[in-house]
Amino acid sequence: ITTLEELSLHQQEIERIEHLDRWCRELKILYLQNNLIPKIENVGRLKQLQYLNLALNNIEKIENLEGCEFLEKLDLTVNFVGDLFSLESLRSHQHLRELYLTGNPCTDYEGYRGFVVATLPQLRWLDGKEVSKSERILATQKYDELRQKIAEQQMTYQAQREKEKRDYAMKQQGQKERRPGFDGSWYTDPNAHLQKSEHPHGNGTAGLEASTSAGDDVMRSEGRGVTDEGRNGELDEEDEMFQNEPVPFTPESRIEAHNYIAEKRKDKKESNARGPDPPKRQRKLEIDGRMLNVNEGKYDFHLQEDTENHQYVLEVDCPRFMDTSLLDCDVQPSYVRVTMKGKVLQLVLQDEVAADKSSAKRSQTTGKLLITMPKANPVIRPSSKPQVPDSKPVSKRNPARKDKDEPGDRTSDSRGRPLLEVDPSLSRKADIHNIVTAEGSKVAGRSRAVEEVAPSEGFVDDPDVPPLI
Numbered sequence: 001i002t003t004l005e006e007l008s009l010h011q012q013e014i015e016r017i018e019h020l021d022r023w024c025r026e027l028k029i030l031y032l033q034n035n036l037i038p039k040i041e042n043v044g045r046l047k048q049l050q051y052l053n054l055a056l057n058n059i060e061k062i063e064n065l066e067g068c069e070f071l072e073k074l075d076l077t078v079n080f081v082g083d084l085f086s087l088e089s090l091r092s093h094q095h096l097r098e099l100y101l102t103g104n105p106c107t108d109y110e111g112y113r114g115f116v117v118a119t120l121p122q123l124r125w126l127d128g129k130e131v132s133k134s135e136r137i138l139a140t141q142k143y144d145e146l147r148q149k150i151a152e153q154q155m156t157y158q159a160q161r162e163k164e165k166r167d168y169a170m171k172q173q174g175q176k177e178r179r180p181g182f183d184g185s186w187y188t189d190p191n192a193h194l195q196k197s198e199h200p201h202g203n204g205t206a207g208l209e210a211s212t213s214a215g216d217d218v219m220r221s222e223g224r225g226v227t228d229e230g231r232n233g234e235l236d237e238e239d240e241m242f243q244n245e246p247v248p249f250t251p252e253s254r255i256e257a258h259n260y261i262a263e264k265r266k267d268k269k270e271s272n273a274r275g276p277d278p279p280k281r282q283r284k285l286e287i288d289g290r291m292l293n294v295n296e297g298k299y300d301f302h303l304q305e306d307t308e309n310h311q312y313v314l315e316v317d318c319p320r321f322m323d324t325s326l327l328d329c330d331v332q333p334s335y336v337r338v339t340m341k342g343k344v345l346q347l348v349l350q351d352e353v354a355a356d357k358s359s360a361k362r363s364q365t366t367g368k369l370l371i372t373m374p375k376a377n378p379v380i381r382p383s384s385k386p387q388v389p390d391s392k393p394v395s396k397r398n399p400a401r402k403d404k405d406e407p408g409d410r411t412s413d414s415r416g417r418p419l420l421e422v423d424p425s426l427s428r429k430a431d432i433h434n435i436v437t438a439e440g441s442k443v444a445g446r447s448r449a450v451e452e453v454a455p456s457e458g459f460v461d462d463p464d465v466p467p468l469i
Contacts, residue, residue, distance in 0.1 A: 001023055001024055002023065002024065002025070002026065003026055004024045004026060004027060005026055005027060005028045005029065005048075006027070006028060006029040006030075007020075007024060007027055007029070007030050007031070008031040009030075009031060009032050009035070010031050010032065010033045010034050010035070010053075011033075011034045011035070012035060013035060013036060013258070013262075014032065014035040014036065014037055015035070015036045015037065015038070016037065016038075016039075016041070017032065017037060017039075017040070017041055017042045017043060018041075018042050019042070020042060020043060020046065021042045021043060021044065021045035021046060022045075024046075025045060025046060025047070025048075026048055027046050027048065027049055028048050028049060028050045028051070029049075029050065029051045030043075030046070030049060030051070030052050030053065031053045032052075032053060032054050032057070033053050033054065033055040033056050033057070033075070034055070034056040034057075035056070035057055036057065036058055036254070036255060036258060037054065037057040037058060037059060038057070038058040038059065038060070038251060039059065039060075039061075039063075039064075040054065040059060040061075040062065040063055040064050040065060041064050042064075043064065043065065043067075043068060044064055044065070044066060044067030044068070045067055046067070046068055047067065047068070047069055047070065048070060049068045049070065049071055050070055050071060050072045050073065050095075051071075051072065051073045051075075052065075052068070052071065052073070052074050052075070053075045054074075054075065054076055054079065055075050055076065055077040055078055055079070055100070056077070056078050056079075057079055058079065058080060058251035058254060058255070059076060059079040059080065059081060060079070060080045060081060060082060060083065060161075060251070061081065061083045061086045062076070062081060062083075062086040062087055062089060062090065063086060063089060065089065065090065065093070066089060066092065068093070069093070069095075070095050071093050071095060071096055072095050072096060072097050072098065073096075073097065073098040073099075074090075074096065074098070074099050074100070075098075075100040076099075076100060076101055076104065077100045077101070077102050077103050077104075078102070078103035078104070079101075079103070079104050080104065080105060080250070080251055081101060081104040081105065081106050082104070082105040082106055082154065082157045082158065082161065083106075083154065083158075084106045084109060084112065084115060084116070084150050084154060085150070085151075085154070087116060087119050087120060088119055090120055091119065091120065093122070094122055095122075096120065096122055096123065097122070097123065097124045097125065098123070098124065098125040098126075099116070099120065099123055099125070099126055099127075100126075100127055100128065101116070101126075101127060102127045102128070105157055106154075107127075109149070109150055109153045109154070110149055110153065111142075111145075111146040111149050111150060112150070113126060113127075113139075114135075114138065114139035114142060114143075114146050115139070115143070115146040115147065115150050117131050117135060117136050117139040118136070118139035118140045118142075118143040118146065119143075121136065121140075161250075164248060164250050164252070165252070168250070168252040242260060290334075290348070291334065291335045291346060291348050292346065292348070293346060293347055293348055294344055294345070294346040295345050295346075296343040296344050296345070297340055297341070297343030297344075297345065299316055299317060299318075299338075299340065299343070299345050300316075300317040301314060301315065301316045301317065301345060301347075302314070302315045303315075303347055305350075307381065309374075310374065310375045310378030310379075311353075311372055311373055311374040311375060312336075312349060312351075312353060312372075312373040312375070313370070313371070313372055313373075314336060314338075314347065314370070314371040314373070315368055315369070315370050315371075316338055316340075316345065316368065316369040316371075317368055318340060318362070318367045318368060318369050319367060320366060320367035321367070322340075322341075322367065324362060326340060326341050327339070327340055327362075327369065328340075329360045329369075329371060331353065331355045331358040331360075331371065331373055332355060333352045333353060333354075333355060333376065334348065334349055334352060335347060335348045335349055336349065336353075336371060336373065338369065338371075349373070351375050351376075351377070352375070352376040352377060353373040353374060353375055353376055354373070354374050354375070354376045355373075357374045358371065358372060358373040358374065359371070359372050360372075
């Protein structure tokens with residue numbers, strides 16, 4: 001950072017300028033607007049500084065800029081510069097061309113512009129308006145008269161500032177001595193709320209009249225919109241009183257508003273770190289004390305009674321990628337409750353269940369939740385499914401001798417190879433005693449007749465040759 005030429009530190013709640021003259025000596029542009037800086041300091045060694053922005057701070061005097069030899073533009077808009085003679089320290093800055101003092105108490109002085117133009121002849125622009133040659137000549141001619149007027153007005157302002165400081169110190173001392181009431185609030189006048197209701201604008205008018213001479217009274221607009229109630233348009237009593245209280249525009253009031261806002265932010269941060277308070281849910285009961293069926297999350301579910309296993313089965317459609325830690329199952333003898341992301345699904349059961357034997361499982365694929373709840377006093381009922389007889393007939397013979405007695409019933413051989421299925425009614429046992437009949441015309445087990453055919457010519461019947469069947 002030693003070679004930085006431009007640095008922006010605006011809106012950082014800075015309360016003091018430090019370390020820049022040692023760490024960033026090559027700076028040319030420095031933004032420090034909208035902070036809480038009360039004094040210009042520790043910038044004297046920034047020899048190359050050309051533009052310094054200190055708008056919206058608590059600066060009351062221009063000082064400690066003698067070492068900024070190349071300073072060309074100085075912005076002190078909306079500060080509390082009341083010592084206009086402190087401008088004389090900028091006479092040696094030959095390169096100074098632009099100066100902004102809009103919104104400072106010194107701009108209300110009579111002859112302010114002429115005095116500044118005569119004090120700093122090198123200026124080209126003052127408060128965004130170009131300085132003409134004729135204006136500079138007239139201001140130089142009336143310099144002594146303008147200086148005297150400025151001195152008188154400046155003394156008046158200094159006396160007012162001393163009074164504001166004393167009033168602020170007394171106010172702080174009074175807040176320390178007071179003690180909170182029974183409800184934790186601060187009270188100074190027990191009839192203040194009645195006076196306020198009767199005269200809605202009475203307090204504000206009195207406050208404005210008390211500081212009419214200063215002309216600096218403003219509302220605490222800096223505190224608006226900071227808290228959640230302010231953003232939503234609903235303010236609690238403390239915020240409303242703080243923001244509507246008329247106060248003079250002083251460095252002390254800016255610091256007080258800043259501290260109030262910082263405290264609100266701190267409380268909000270701590271409350272967010274603790275997390276939201278769990279909602280206090282009351283049991284939804286009927287008149288007779290029985291539980292109700294509730295489905296706050298409008299979840300899809302399916303509850304059925306498993307009569308065979310004597311249990312209830314509840315299936316709940318949970319989001320697939322929802323963490324299981326967001327689920328809570330509570331099985332009671334008369335009802336089951338599933339809490340999912342703070343939403344309750346509660347179902348009343350017709351029969352009592354054994355809560356200690358119940359189980360809950362969740363699918364890793366679909367994310368569905370399955371709760372099994374066995375009944376505490378199951379009632380055994382006959383099965384509603386008809387008994388289906390076996391399709392294969394049971395043989396009355398010894399199964400050990402089945403392969404030997406009924407070879408035709410087998411569907412595979414000893415090696416496990418399938419056999420051709422044949423109708424058992426078409427097969428008969430072979431009768432080895434009657435293979436050939438006495439006449440030789442029939443075959444045992446068959447009723448096939450043998451037709452006699454006349455021998456052909458030249459046939460010789462050889463008795464040694466057996467007959468053909």
